[in-house]
Amino acid sequence: MLQNSLAADPNRDLKSIYVYAAPVRIWHWVMTAAMIVLVTTGLLIAYPPPAVGGEASEHFLFGYIRFAHFTAGYVLAISWLVRVYWAIVGNDYTRQLFLVPVWSRAWWSEFGNDLKTYAFLPSAKPLRYAGHNPMAQLAMFFMATLGSFFMIITGFAMYSEGAGRGSWQDKLFGWVIPLFGQSQDVHTWHHLCMWLIVMFTIVHLYMVVRQEITTKESILSTMIGGYRSFKD
Ligand code: HEM
Numbered sequence: 145m146l147q148n149s150l151a152a153d154p155n156r157d158l159k160s161i162y163v164y165a166a167p168v169r170i171w172h173w174v175m176t177a178a179m180i181v182l183v184t185t186g187l188l189i190a191y192p193p194p195a196v197g198g199e200a201s202e203h204f205l206f207g208y209i210r211f212a213h214f215t216a217g218y219v220l221a222i223s224w225l226v227r228v229y230w231a232i233v234g235n236d237y238t239r240q241l242f243l244v245p246v247w248s249r250a251w252w253s254e255f256g257n258d259l260k261t262y263a264f265l266p267s268a269k270p271l272r273y274a275g276h277n278p279m280a281q282l283a284m285f286f287m288a289t290l291g292s293f294f295m296i297i298t299g300f301a302m303y304s305e306g307a308g309r310g311s312w313q314d315k316l317f318g319w320v321i322p323l324f325g326q327s328q329d330v331h332t333w334h335h336l337c338m339w340l341i342v343m344f345t346i347v348h349l350y351m352v353v354r355q356e357i358t359t360k361e362s363i364l365s366t367m368i369g370g371y372r373s374f375k376d
């Protein structure tokens with residue numbers, strides 16, 4: 145099991161660690177691009193623009209909006225499949241998004257330390273991490289990982305209504321609609337979870353900038369080049 149903070153080995157002369165292999169970095173940026181398209185087109189589906197005038201058969205505006213949403217939906221789903229595969233074959237850090245060691249006392253104690261650090265309490269000692277700190281890990285697990293899975297499952301369930309009975313979307317995800325009640329309920333939950341992901345992204349961006357400024361670890365360049373560098 146991955147040692148969470150690097151505190152256990154303070155004498156280790158760390159300059160940099162290869163944390164994110166290329167598939168993880170590509171997944172992150174492809175998924176981010178897909179999310180931008182999904183949120184934009186999703187809001188247009190939820191709050192449609194007024195009908196365009198003239199001959200109906202000359203326009204396909206809403207069709208294009210839905211087409212963009214579904215294409216980005218497929219991209220998101222496939223990128224997460226690649227990410228899950230990489231969690232199996234990749235290094236320990238790649239599993240942090242899926243396995244949160246809530247059974248570990250040390251993890252909870254570091255979680256408490258994170259709370260103090262983020263509150264800028266003087267008693268907090270910021271620890272060094274090559275992967276994610278416990279608070280980041282927990283937020284990422286619930287909001288990014290489970291949030292994305294929820295969007296993919298409910299998205300394909302709604303898609304199955306158009307794809308029709310017997311389609312693979314219907315066979316794999318058709319059961320979701322009766323589970324929620326009816327189609328409109330799935331729409332509502334899919335819509336609500338979008339705001340959870342949007343909130344996560346806003347806090348995520350704040351944290352990236354905050355950690356970059358207040359800690360001695362590289363952050364943004366780590367998701368570009370793969371290496372976590374230690375500036376001290
Ligand atoms: C984070 C990812 C996603 C976001 C933010 C998102 C957002 C949205 C939103 C806001 C709506 C409108 C819901 C409403 O109020 O009625 C919607 C509808 C829909 N989404 Fe997504 N979505 C995401 C992922 C997906 C995925 C992976 C699929 C699978 C293909 C998908 C398929 C659909 C379908 C089929 C609809 C209904 C379209 C319609 O009724 O015309 N979505 N989405």
Ligand code: HEM
Pocket residue numbers: 168172175176179237238240241275276284288289341344345348349352362363364365366367
């Ligand atoms: C332009 C927008 C974004 C920027 C600049 C950005 C930046 C970053 C950076 C720098 C990291 C590495 C953090 C570290 O070193 O510990 C990271 C990781 C991560 N980001 Fe983003 N991010 C963006 C959008 C998103 C979005 C939309 C999501 C999903 C909702 C997301 C989910 C994640 C996750 C889950 C990780 C952890 C990756 C892993 O452990 O495999 N990011 N992001």
